[in-house]
Amino acid sequence: NAKVRSLITGHYTDKLKVEDNSDLSELVNNVNDLSEVFRLTHGNLAQEKNRLTSILSYMTDGVLATDRRGKITVINDMAQKQLNVTREQALECNILDILDDDSYTYNDFITKTPEIVLTRRDEYDEFITLRIRFALNRRESGFISGLIAVLHDASEQEKEERERRLFVSNVSHELRTPLTSVKSYLEALDDGALTESVAPSFIKVSLDETNRMMRMITDLLSLSRIDNQTSHLDVELTNFTAFMNYILDRFDQIQSQQST
Numbered sequence: 001n002a003k004v005r006s007l008i009t010g011h012y013t014d015k016l017k018v019e020d021n022s023d024l025s026e027l028v029n030n031v032n033d034l035s036e037v038f039r040l041t042h043g044n045l046a047q048e049k050n051r052l053t054s055i056l057s058y059m060t061d062g063v064l065a066t067d068r069r070g071k072i073t074v075i076n077d078m079a080q081k082q083l084n085v086t087r088e089q090a091l092e093c094n095i096l097d098i099l100d101d102d103s104y105t106y107n108d109f110i111t112k113t114p115e116i117v118l119t120r121r122d123e124y125d126e127f128i129t130l131r132i133r134f135a136l137n138r139r140e141s142g143f144i145s146g147l148i149a150v151l152h153d154a155s156e157q158e159k160e161e162r163e164r165r166l167f168v169s170n171v172s173h174e175l176r177t178p179l180t181s182v183k184s185y186l187e188a189l190d191d192g193a194l195t196e197s198v199a200p201s202f203i204k205v206s207l208d209e210t211n212r213m214m215r216m217i218t219d220l221l222s223l224s225r226i227d228n229q230t231s232h233l234d235v236e237l238t239n240f241t242a243f244m245n246y247i248l249d250r251f252d253q254i255q256s257q258q259s260t
Contacts, residue, residue: 062130065137068144068176070094070106081123082130095149099132109134109147117154128155163170174216178209 056063062079066072075090083090083098090098096106101118108114113134122128131154137146172248226233 062155064090064095064098064147064149064151065145066149068146070096070109070147071098072098073146079151082120082128082153083127084121095147109149110136110144129151129158132155171216171220175213178213180208182206188237 021218056074059078061078062082063074063076064079065074071094072090072095075087076229079088079089085093087096094106095109096104099116099118101116105117113136115134116132118132119127119132120130122228131152133150133152135148135150136144137148139145149207185206189202190198
């Protein structure tokens with residue numbers, strides 16, 4: 001009885017001893033064998049738990065696990081930082097409370113496994129965009145024992161997307177401006193201005209605007225090569241003062257041309 005109670009409480013190392021000719025020797029040997037099996041199983045489980053903890057600790061995405069009622073059972077370090085909660089606080093919460101989103105119920109997470117996007121404050125009190133995906137935790141029997149939620153910080157992606165849209169908008173505007181000028185001058189020439197004294201100036205402006213667009217397109221192609229890491233940059237020392245003076249002179253020339 002004492003050995004059985006020790007097995008229940010997790011003590012597997014103590015072995016029962018009995019005389020070989022005892023009627024209980026077979027039972028004692030079986031209990032000792034069972035104790036060894038328990039010890040090995042417990043050791044393997046502890047090893048797997050430590051391995052899982054190490055993997056979760058070094059993941060760049062946040063991970064949450066729940067039981068079948070939605071109570072948090074596992075949270076890794078990254079999820080604590082993203083949600084700005086401690087492990088102790090999280091393990092006392094339901095996933096609905098910790099995500100703080102009234103748009104879904106726990107049943108929605110199980111039946112639909114949606115992908116949701118939340119804006120939260122992280123451990124540095126900065127707003128971040130979290131893209132959360134859900135997966136069901138099933139037993140071999142098919143019984144759903146909980147949820148796994150993976151929290152990906154999409155803040156940089158959102159920022160890059162906003163900058164990309166702004167860049168496209170600016171490029172479209174910069175291209176539309178010279179195109180409008182060229183179009184208006186060509187229409188004037190088509191309407192008969194070719195024989196007038198202003199025709200040479202119309203042609204010059206159209207040529208200047210065309211060259212401007214070509215330079216802009218060349219710059220865009222250079223940016224594309226740099227972005228795709230297919231461009232080789234020759235790094236050299238530059239006289240920054242002379243460079244800035246050159247830029248200022250260019251602006252002075254543009255201003256004088258516009259004033260005339």
